[in-house]
Amino acid sequence: MNSFLNRKQQSPIEGWDHQDPEEAFTLPSRYFYDETLFKAERDNIFMHAWHVAGHVSEFAEPGQYVVTDLFDQSVVVAKNRQGQIHAFHNVCQHRGNRLLEERRGTTGGVVRCAYHSWCYEMDGSLRSAPRCEKMKNFELQQFNIPQIRTEEMGGFIYFNLDPKAPSLRDLFPGADEEMRRVFPDLADMRLIEEQDVIVPANWKVIMDNSIEGYHFKLSGPCHIDLARLIDFKGYQLSKRDNWWTYIAPANLTVTEAYGVPLRKDLNPEECFFNIGMWPNNTFYTFPFSEFLGSFIMIPLDAERSLLRFGYYSSNPQTAEVSKACMKWMNEDLGPEDIALNISVQKGLHSLGYDQGRYMIDAQRSNESEHLVHHFHRLVFDGIHGNSAT
Ligand code: FES
Ligand SMILES: [Fe+2]
Structure with a gap:
């Protein structure tokens, strides 16, 4: 029997990727339901991959945004008041409230947290926080939302959670x-x-x-x-x-x-x-x-x-x-x-x-x-x- 024909649940599968394509056996069935393999795909593939946020026209006006959820992460891609497209994590930097629930929308240029009204520019920078002037050593810019990489290719805006990932042009020449x-x-x-x-x-x-x-x-x-x-x-x-x-x-x-x-x-x-x-x-x-x-x-x-x-x-x-x-x-x-x-x-x-x-x-x-x-x-x-x- 071919050595690649391991029985179900056995791993790893030595040499699977060295088969001649014309004689190759398919990926073992567990690759399609095993929780550990799925977590490896999440961590090793999707957390470093480029994900489509939307067509450039979906970010035509300042304040326009699209929210994309991926596993337990949620990403906002938006145009700010200066006309630039940015991506940032969909989370308030005060106590971690999710900021935007709708898939798409247009703000007046600012996103306001529904909990205690911290307000962010559409690039994630903190614009105001009620009562912050009463606080000791409080700098607004210390609480900007971390940004996420974006690039455009073929008329679509993509984001990538990995700051070190190769660019779209390098991956897809x-x-x-x-x-x-x-x-x-x-x-x-x-x-x-x-x-x-x-x-x-x-x-x-x-x-x-x-x-x-x-x-x-x-x-x-x-x-x-x-x-x-x-x-x-x-x-x-x-x-x-x-x-x-x-x-x-x-x-x-x-x-x-x-x-x-x-x-x-x-x-x-x-x-x-x-x-x-x-x-x-x-x-x-x-x-x-x-x-x-x-x-x-x-x-x-x-x-x-x-x-x-x-x-x-x-x-x-x-x-x-x-x-x-x-x-x-x-x-x-x-x-x-x-x-x-x-x-x-x-x-x-x-x-x-x-x-x-x-x-x-x-x-x-x-x-x-x-x-x-x-x-x-x-x-x-x-x-x-x-x-x-
Ligand atoms: S959690 Fe957002 S303002 Fe408090
Ligand atoms: Fe089909």
Whole structure:
């Protein structure tokens, strides 16, 4: 028997990351539910990763903010009165009260703690504290909220809790250019809608499902509908070190999509496009959809994830086909994939399963699972340290 086929619950799994991809066995099932491995992912991967806060347009006005929760942390990204975007921890420096509960909003330029009214600028600096003039040796600036790093790439603002993490440009060279190539109107986009869905599955189960084309024609009816809209022969999954794309030209012979008739003069550049940035950020567009979708998997615990679906467009009037596509994503394709993810999560606990095979072919064809393997290697290295030589 192959030495990688350790029995369930045995660890560590020597040499897993040195397998030939075309013969490799999948990550053992415990990687998808074990609490200790999940904590290692939290501490070694997510606490050092770049997380999407929002599109630049969500920070257009002074006082505009977005709150993102990650495990037990909560981060505010906001534009201050001087017009700069900053991120800071969502916590008052007096007795630790959480400052902002809403996901998005606009303050008058100051955030006020609801407990004793300490007031902060939208960069986290303390502006006032009632009765502080009566205090001995009280300096407002001693109680500024610690800031968090932010960077912009491909029209989106990201934050990173690790001040020493490599920059977005170093981690994802070429990704900014790729986003701007596919979405030339990126700078003019606005958020149309955001949907959060909690799914009882490990975050990687959901990622795995989203980065292979093997199941497109083999699973449910909505996937077959999607496959009909793309030129599947031209579907390509390409990996870089820390990011990947899967792209296909649109099938320009179709006359309707998502139940809506299409215009006669279809854009020859229409495509199915996905770009994934390690560990959990995906942006995409569907053929004819006229929107940019964001698809962020936020782990809640080892077996629950929050899926955040964002929809952005530069068209002030959302086109009928865009509305139909968002509805189809939310009510048809999304649930079809979510049902598969929930079913896989149950199956991973079975004593009758531990490791399968990545279905990777030599050509790295459109149905090959090489991105899943690549993603799992990043996970493995993230958890255990990079042992590849
Ligand atoms: S806890 Fe915020 S002002 Fe007291
Ligand atoms: Fe799918």
